[in-house]
Amino acid sequence: MRCVSESSWGVVLVASHAALGTYLSGNTPMHRLDARVKLVLLLAMTVAAFCATSPPAAVLCVASLAVCLAVSHVSLGTVARGLRPAAIVLVLSFLANAVVVAGGADIALVGQVGASSAGIWRGTLAVARIAMLVGFALVVSSTTMPTQMVDAVSSLARPLGRLGVPVGDLAMATSIALRFIPLASDEYDRIVLAQRARGARFDEGSIRTRLAKRVSIFVPLVVSLFRRADELALAMGDRCYSGDGRTILIGPMRLVDWSVLAGGLVFTVLVCLV
């Protein structure tokens, strides 16, 4: 999605929000569910999807994905788009399972090369598993804001703090990175605009001159992002940030979150056992 804001910069900013994942704003039950529950259940379903071998388990998995997609208003089209980057891997893994080169194929194609029905089943299963995982992952990413995701991960990782891992600092660094993604893209657009306004043409000349022109964007971009980072550090200091002693903002889970977590875990165990 491209959106524009006439912000205080006074420059039209065309920012691509695709960089921030696939979050779709909404208020479905899945949006309201605690992000930690969603992350834990995503992990559990990943395990279950690989344990499930029997047809009833597969049916359970597909049914649960269908319910999740319906509840979170994520369309099948979105899942298909999510699968696109993995398409080559999917096709290859299907072929690797299905195609038999050394004879013994029950479906002959060309000479020694054929396909085995057992292989086709295995290949279909492999593709179905990955498609299902992409589906579940999309349910989580399209109903959870990146900031909530950071909070959830840092809250789940809190026990690591006892091992000396600076969880709070890592969480702050991640959330600042989220703040800098739109900043960097705005800054890039601004510099391009300013240079175009003074006659720079980025689409003319030899590859060498074009490259040189790109460099003339990236140098000031990096300089200005460092400047912004300094300003940000000052602004954080002005608001008493010191790295430790911060209140952890993610709240206790509600009863409904606990029940969904328990129900979900029981369900995944069930899938593994049938």
Next chain:
Amino acid sequence: MLEIKNVRFAYAASDGLALDDVSVVVRPGERIAVFGVNGSGKSTLARIANGSAKPISGEVWADGERGVDLVRAVGYVRQDPTCQLVSARVFDEVCFGPANLGLERREVVARANEALARCHAEHLADKGTAELSGGQQQLIAIAGVIAMRPRYLVLDEVTSHLDPRAGEEVAILTQSLVDEGVGVLEMVHDVCSALGATRVMVLKGGRVAWEGAPTDFLGSARALDVSGLDVDPCARAICAAVRAGANSEDCGDPGSLAAFALAHGIDRDVLGMLGQRSEADASPSHHELALEAATVSYGGVRALDAVTLASLKTVTLVAGLSGSGKTTAACALAGVIDPDDGAALLDGVPVRPGCVGLAFQRPETQLFADTVADDIAFGPRNIGLGEAAVVAAVTRAAHEMGLGDDLLGRSPFSLSGGQRRRVELAGLIALGYGAYVLDEPSAGLDSFGRNRLRAFVRRLARGGASVVVVTHAVGEWLSVADHVVFLRDGRVASSCDAGDAWASSAPYEAAGLPVPYEVRVRELLGGGACG
């Protein structure tokens, strides 16, 4: 009580003192307005007051606390909101400060909700901070600070990047905080900010040049002179009234100022102080810029909807609130945005990027080279001038903008805001365009810088160029403009000769813009088109 005692400060040992023996006291429930030209030390004083800059000598105390504890007692909001937002989501932004204080989670959330409600910004809680308008960002920055419940607040020209309506909202919010007992130290440049302040202080060259009550400030020629406001028509008019015995309330709004002026027979004086319009003669060979039925959309949102700005000659103002499509119109006129429909034309020929000089609201945006000289040379080099011609163009442009040779070798980022603006404009005139589009060129400049800028625009127009000034501060540009176009929600709300907007509220009301102070006073005092 926030006490700054005999503070001296320098940014580097080799530099001169940025503050020299400055003392201020802010008590709870007081608002101290600090005036001063660009580079007088206002921002430095703000940094000293919240403890983020350490003075060389002198002390800063807040209710018995000092040093690192100051930052808890003294909240600080800067001029530019984009530099101070640290979170990607609004609610997290407002929680950031209280969470750093290590409060209970429930308390943090309660304070954040309360602060958002105070700023009338509850509806923004779940928005991304990057998608807000400048005015909204500044409100959120203030909410983020008041959620920490500071006893004192330092505001560094917080309204200078905002449109008049957002500026009014911030002023009302500030006053309500003062009424609740927060002590406010406010760095300002608008004369109206002095009205209602507890005390006024003027900095000049890092020293306290004047200090006293608001009415004394407005009545004192010397105070006005050292604050650089003696060249500001509004300030001069208010002064004339104060000298005739008006108090702060009489000057607070145009209605009461006009009533006072009429009652005391000084209406001619006041009108005289508000200045005259100078109309430029369009030379026969004047370049002509136009936008024809231009439509620009971003992801389904129409920023411009079939906007036609016909035959723009000499100086045209394009006015409107934030989000009215002004900046999009500027970019389309300069050819850096291709309209989805319609076209921008210079002398009847479609505008290509680089054919029209475009200056952005923030000069930093435009500056990217290592040295001032290289930056000014960027345009001439792009059009393929030889090195000798480039040097000649740079020298001529630097001279025209009053940039000395000592500045040419420096980094543009080491300069003050006013100097950067001049470097930016030098970079444009080095190319000698037939038409210029300047987007909010006076933002962040002091009265002196503004005057100089207006004179520069006038000179460009006399030289045959057509100049479009995109601004929300219509009042201060009317004296040099010939034509005004008001935009609202991506459409032309109205357009008129600058003379018709000089002393009449109607065009502003039609565009949903607050009527500029001086325009309303002129209208009430019957000051016609030419004073």
